[in-house]
Amino acid sequence: MARRRNRWWWGGLGFSAGLLLLFMVLPVASLFLTLGADALWAGVKHPAVAPALWLSLKTTLVSLAVIVVLGTPLAWLLGRHPGRWSRWVETLVRLPAVLPPAVAGVALLLAFGRRGLLGSWLADMGLTVAFSSAAVVLSQVFVAAPFFLQSATAAFRNLDGDQLTVARTLGASPARVFFEIALPMARPGLIVGAAMGWARALGEFGATLMFAGNLSGETQTMTLAIYTTFESDLRAAQAMSVILVVVAFGILYLLSAPAEQLARAAHESRD
């Protein structure tokens, strides 16, 4: 009865929620529904696909390693030893996540390009970064690091400070406290951050195109290969898109486990 009286309310809710859901599902579904298994296989065999897939895998894993190895200490400092400077630093390291990709590309070129701030100096030593696989990695690190840093910083910040103090009083050095208490306790947050960073690196497009170029086998990652084959062979572009969607969905699905763990840990430390 209440339901009938409020049918405009429920109807309105259902209509707008359904409309958005449909809008978001339809494009993804089309990727799958308009491609038969044979066409998918033919697309996968397109000569651009294998090198792009391999390059994407290689570069994103290197980027992820760089981000985690260098980002974890920074996140620890930001999370556990905040100072006057930390708000500035935090804003700075978040910036690449919201910068337009074209701006990131220009910025990277101006820093590491042949005539860039650091690039000209590197060029004198015989090192060219731009338009190489290294440039792909730099682009990915630049845009993806913020995702890891944000999650990792929050994870370290939310640790129970008393546990860290107790560990010290039990004779543990700061390094031992970090490795044996802080890292395991912050692990769900670090995993979520690493996965989000990896997904972002995999999807990186604009900065890579401008700073690394679009050379097959060297700088042409999956997203660039999709962009390139789109005009000549739609099936290949579609096949690669399907692969990326499946990977992205897999990451998000696997992440729901640590994310839940994270929420539970946050709840426990509050009570």
Added chain:
Amino acid sequence: MSLAIDLDLHRGSFHLRVTLPPHAGTTVVVGPNGAGKSTLLECLLGVQRPEGRIELGGQLLLASDDDVDVPPEARRLGYVPQRYALFRHMTVLRNVAFGLEGGPRAERADRARALLDELGIGHLAERMPAALSGGESQRVALARALSIEPRALLLDEPLAALDVGARRRVRDFLASRFREVGVPTVVVSHDLADAVALAERVVVLEAGRVVQVGSVDALREQPASPFVSAFFSDPPPQEEAGVA
């Protein structure tokens, strides 16, 4: 062994200034919220870096004039924080073995097990902290603090997280433990019953200053501040109401 404290800490607008003569037994520090009780413990632990001197059994833990500041991991102070802060990703046994140094892993485990047995919680060894009751967690935290054979014990509100029934039991347990361990012990509490059961000396801290030092009886007879007289008023403010 006795503990002597003379320290000075500025943190923003907060100023902690505590001077206490050497004392070997159990000191209960009471005071209103924000008086600096937990900060005092942090100074003793070496987590805060105050000016002044802290001397424990003839050893200087802190002497800022002489550039002495022993880091927390070398002070050998047993610490039981307010919510026990058990390491949640380790079993009870590994919690207690964390501070044991030297010897093979099996030997450390044996020593940790012996300590758990001594405190009557040997059966909890393989449990995870999340599966413990408040009273059990408290004993594990105490076992962990005792594992390093501490030169002093520091406890922050050791009973606040327990329900009233458990509180009385644990209080008696702690009193007998402190006597047995026989090292200087500092207990932060805002519960009068803790002071009565545990304290050989009560220190009243208000707004970062020591307002009164003495036995429970001395404080009851001549309260030096409204807080102290309220502390001893009937009914005692904390015991019935429980802790917020």
